[in-house]
Amino acid sequence: MPAEDVRALGARAERRRQILDAAKQVFAEAGYHGASIHAIIERAAIARGTFYLYFESKEAVFGALLDEAMTELRHRIVRIDTGPGARSPKDQLEDSLSGLLAFVVADRPLAAVLLSSSSTPDAEAAARLAGFYAEVRQVIALSLETGMQIGLIRRCHPERTAAALLGLVRGIVEHCVTRPVDQPLDQPIADVTRELIDLALVGVLAR
Amino acid sequence: MPAEDVRALGARAERRRQILDAAKQVFAEAGYHGASIHAIIERAAIARGTFYLYFESKEAVFGALLDEAMTELRHRIVRIDTGPGARSPKDQLEDSLSGLLAFVVADRPLAAVLLSSSSTPDAEAAARLAGFYAEVRQVIALSLETGMQIGLIRRCHPERTAAALLGLVRGIVEHCVTRPVDQPLDQPIADVTRELIDLALVGVLAR
Amino acid sequence: MPAEDVRALGARAERRRQILDAAKQVFAEAGYHGASIHAIIERAAIARGTFYLYFESKEAVFGALLDEAMTELRHRIVRIDTGPGARSPKDQLEDSLSGLLAFVVADRPLAAVLLSSSSTPDAEAAARLAGFYAEVRQVIALSLETGMQIGLIRRCHPERTAAALLGLVRGIVEHCVTRPVDQPLDQPIADVTRELIDLALVGVLAR
Amino acid sequence: MPAEDVRALGARAERRRQILDAAKQVFAEAGYHGASIHAIIERAAIARGTFYLYFESKEAVFGALLDEAMTELRHRIVRIDTGPGARSPKDQLEDSLSGLLAFVVADRPLAAVLLSSSSTPDAEAAARLAGFYAEVRQVIALSLETGMQIGLIRRCHPERTAAALLGLVRGIVEHCVTRPVDQPLDQPIADVTRELIDLALVGVLAR
DNA sequence: AATGAATGAGGGTTCATTCAT
DNA sequence: CATGAATGAACCCTCATTCAT
Numbered sequence: 001m002p003a004e005d006v007r008a009l010g011a012r013a014e015r016r017r018q019i020l021d022a023a024k025q026v027f028a029e030a031g032y033h034g035a036s037i038h039a040i041i042e043r044a045a046i047a048r049g050t051f052y053l054y055f056e057s058k059e060a061v062f063g064a065l066l067d068e069a070m071t072e073l074r075h076r077i078v079r080i081d082t083g084p085g086a087r088s089p090k091d092q093l094e095d096s097l098s099g100l101l102a103f104v105v106a107d108r109p110l111a112a113v114l115l116s117s118s119s120t121p122d123a124e125a126a127a128r129l130a131g132f133y134a135e136v137r138q139v140i141a142l143s144l145e146t147g148m149q150i151g152l153i154r155r156c157h158p159e160r161t162a163a164a165l166l167g168l169v170r171g172i173v174e175h176c177v178t179r180p181v182d183q184p185l186d187q188p189i190a191d192v193t194r195e196l197i198d199l200a201l202v203g204v205l206a207r
Numbered sequence: 208m209p210a211e212d213v214r215a216l217g218a219r220a221e222r223r224r225q226i227l228d229a230a231k232q233v234f235a236e237a238g239y240h241g242a243s244i245h246a247i248i249e250r251a252a253i254a255r256g257t258f259y260l261y262f263e264s265k266e267a268v269f270g271a272l273l274d275e276a277m278t279e280l281r282h283r284i285v286r287i288d289t290g291p292g293a294r295s296p297k298d299q300l301e302d303s304l305s306g307l308l309a310f311v312v313a314d315r316p317l318a319a320v321l322l323s324s325s326s327t328p329d330a331e332a333a334a335r336l337a338g339f340y341a342e343v344r345q346v347i348a349l350s351l352e353t354g355m356q357i358g359l360i361r362r363c364h365p366e367r368t369a370a371a372l373l374g375l376v377r378g379i380v381e382h383c384v385t386r387p388v389d390q391p392l393d394q395p396i397a398d399v400t401r402e403l404i405d406l407a408l409v410g411v412l413a414r
Numbered sequence: 415m416p417a418e419d420v421r422a423l424g425a426r427a428e429r430r431r432q433i434l435d436a437a438k439q440v441f442a443e444a445g446y447h448g449a450s451i452h453a454i455i456e457r458a459a460i461a462r463g464t465f466y467l468y469f470e471s472k473e474a475v476f477g478a479l480l481d482e483a484m485t486e487l488r489h490r491i492v493r494i495d496t497g498p499g500a501r502s503p504k505d506q507l508e509d510s511l512s513g514l515l516a517f518v519v520a521d522r523p524l525a526a527v528l529l530s531s532s533s534t535p536d537a538e539a540a541a542r543l544a545g546f547y548a549e550v551r552q553v554i555a556l557s558l559e560t561g562m563q564i565g566l567i568r569r570c571h572p573e574r575t576a577a578a579l580l581g582l583v584r585g586i587v588e589h590c591v592t593r594p595v596d597q598p599l600d601q602p603i604a605d606v607t608r609e610l611i612d613l614a615l616v617g618v619l620a621r
Numbered sequence: 622m623p624a625e626d627v628r629a630l631g632a633r634a635e636r637r638r639q640i641l642d643a644a645k646q647v648f649a650e651a652g653y654h655g656a657s658i659h660a661i662i663e664r665a666a667i668a669r670g671t672f673y674l675y676f677e678s679k680e681a682v683f684g685a686l687l688d689e690a691m692t693e694l695r696h697r698i699v700r701i702d703t704g705p706g707a708r709s710p711k712d713q714l715e716d717s718l719s720g721l722l723a724f725v726v727a728d729r730p731l732a733a734v735l736l737s738s739s740s741t742p743d744a745e746a747a748a749r750l751a752g753f754y755a756e757v758r759q760v761i762a763l764s765l766e767t768g769m770q771i772g773l774i775r776r777c778h779p780e781r782t783a784a785a786l787l788g789l790v791r792g793i794v795e796h797c798v799t800r801p802v803d804q805p806l807d808q809p810i811a812d813v814t815r816e817l818i819d820l821a822l823v824g825v826l827a828r
Numbered sequence: 829a830a831t832g833a834a835t836g837a838g839g840g841t842t843c844a845t846t847c848a849t
Numbered sequence: 850c851a852t853g854a855a856t857g858a859a860c861c862c863t864c865a866t867t868c869a870t
Contacts, residue, residue, distance in 0.1 A: 015854085033240030037840060047856045049843080058840065144411070153411050156402060157394075163382030164375045164406055171374015175367055178337075187364075195363060199371055203410035204351070204360050219829090244865060254831040256868080265865065426850095447654030451844060461852040463847080472844065544799075558825070567825050570816060571808075574796055578820055581792015582785045589784035601778075609777060613785055617824035618765070618774050636833085658861060668835045673862065 016054050019044045020068070023061045028112035032062060032125065062125045069110055070132045076100040077136065080143055082150065089152065090197065097169075098193040104173055105189060111177045115170060137162040165200055172196050223261050226251045227275070230268045235316030238323060239269060239332070269320075269332045276317050277339045283307040284343065287350055289357060296359065297404065304376075305400040311380055312396060318384040322377065344369040372407055379403050430468050433458045434482070437475045442523030445530060446476060446539070476527075476539045483524050484546045490514040491550065494557055496564060503566065504611065511583075512607040518587055519603060525591045529584065551576040579614055586610050637675050640665050641689070644682040649730035652737055653683060653746065683746045690731055691753045697721040698757065701764060703771065710773065711818065718790075719814040725794055726810060732798040736791060758783040786821055793817050 022044035026035045037058055041051050055061045078096045080089045104111050114129070140162035147153030176192065229251035233242045244265060248258050262268045285303045287296045311318045321336075347369035354360030383399065436458035440449045451472060455465050469475045492510045494503045518525050528543075554576035561567030590606065643665035647656045658679055662672050676682045699717045701710045725732050735750070761783035768774030797813065 049856055052841070156406070156411065160379065160382055160399065160402065161406060161411065163378045164403065167378015167381065168371045168375040171371045172367065174374065175370030192367065195367065196371060199363070199368060199410065201410040201412045203406070203408040204363065204368065205408045256831050463852050570825065574793065574813065574816065575820060575825065577796030578789045578792045578817060581795065582789040585785045585788015586781065588788065589781055606781065609781065610785060613782060613824065615824040615826045617820065617822040618777065618782065619822045670836065671834055
């Protein structure tokens, strides 16, 4: 009875989702340590035991949340195509980054979790998040090196510059996300992205 | 007996220092939640009760640490003098930022504490740190606006750009600070600063 | 439809058996408290709810297991026939005990469960096991009294001696049962029985 | 100030004693698994945290209890001196065993804990108790071998016989200890010991 | 001022049992 | 009958804080 299986699987997946969503909100509000299982199950409106039917531990939910987010983000990080006939690198970058920002900013709790990097949750989760950011920095650094080779990018310390650019993006995300709920972004995310890219590319100096 | 008072006060201040230093290290190593009073008093080589003679609570030490750091940082944030006869804004910025970076990077524990922003410690401390960063952003935003008025800075959303630039600096600091102890920075902090400023000012594009 | 009833009953009894066997192994391996319903249903390859269709509770299975074992043991405890023309009491004892030991030692899980007496499972089961041992002691004590009356047995405190003799048997059983699986008994159980009886009857002194 | 140290040590030791005593009673009544920290601290009339100031874990108290008992018991297990001019082995054995029995029987909770052997508490504690009994069996087995060599003891399987004799003693202890509180032993422990030894030495047969 | 033993609320986790399907 | 997801009481343990000395 495949129908039944599908339904059963669906039910399980649904519950899992429900818990993940509750956990994401709680982690976003209280941080990893501040988040209590009590708060999570309360928000998910389930019993204590039910939680452990779906996740091995508090750390496990956090990890699952991270994995999910990281998978989504990875899909949205597209390497720039510098081959002949490709669109301008800037345009490509703009598209890629725009989608990424839109995704992150649209999910405030997720953004909060992702920005909580240095909060040092229990070892493994921290390592996972750190690893993700290292990966991102790597991609950026590589792109910078490529850009330098083809004369597109100024000479710079690729890793340090990557760290700086990542920080820059995080700064923007934080700015977009940490504003009162009633005061939405005054500009479409595409504009924010364009500005962000301009800033990164040409700096703040006039002309 | 003023002499005695002074001595007593001195002794008291010394003890306080001793605890603050121990706490800074522990917070840096373990994060706010991971830091235990036990670890702090052990490193400070004092008794449990003594701790509470000098600080009301764990949150209070964290707050004190933050205040101290923020005071130091405020002193090093100098508004750019755009008056006639002043040195070039870039040079001024470079000096100011260079000192600031040197100060932060030299005190890893302090940097770790400052970067732990979103780790959401107990409400009040988080708010204080957030407030500090808001203040810094404010300074940057104001500078940007001034720069825009005098045509030095391109047109941009001042607050958002300030957020981005602050993130950029944090990214650099994080990069400088989170490297293995045995692998020191490969360049003097002044060079790092220059690069950082170049990046912020003229972006990554060649030419 | 009696046929159906019988079949149903048979099926039910079979399921019950299946659960009992699984439970016996788990109790033997992990002790009463260490045994989890999860382990039992896993070994029995049934669903959680099914377990409770056959047994009221964890304690109930344990009780059933005990009852079963005790019934078996009772059948093998034969009162010595001291009537005229009966075989020698020693020979009778040897036969009876030999069968009993063989039965217990052959079923390690059962032995483990029986020896777990003082593990104090939930009140009632403990009481039941204690009751069984009391019953056995009673039989032994009675035999001793009879033996004393007919001059076969030395004067002694019958109950205490019975307790001692029971302990002796348990010591042997434990010894036979708690050896590595790969190292089987080096002697047939009949020999062990004979030695045990010799020991009980004539003690350890030479001659 | 040694006096202070001594006093402090004394206070600490006293508390430890208090907890150990409470734990012993609880373990005796409820078994290892049935014993809850709650029950222990309730009986000791201390707070939860205090318990963990003196013992690392539930298993640790159990271990301490066992170690204490085993140390006491080891002191009372005296190897028989078979040298020339020594008292009769039987008399020596009687003295040794008498002291041992008196000690164990006088401390019912302790006896209960010691007899809970097979209750399989968490691995390590179980192993420790098992190890102790193995040690005792070893001593008995060795004595038997010695006795066999000097012709005092009948030919027998030393280890199995040791297991049987240990069981015998445990049977007696259990009998002495598991009687209603209001019905004390009807005979002095010395008499019980003598009978036990007689039984072990010459068996139950008349003559 | 300094101590450190004592406290107990609160944390994460387990597991025997129930019940809607 | 059979299922297994859901339950929640109970467990062991930690740690910020207090207070008698």
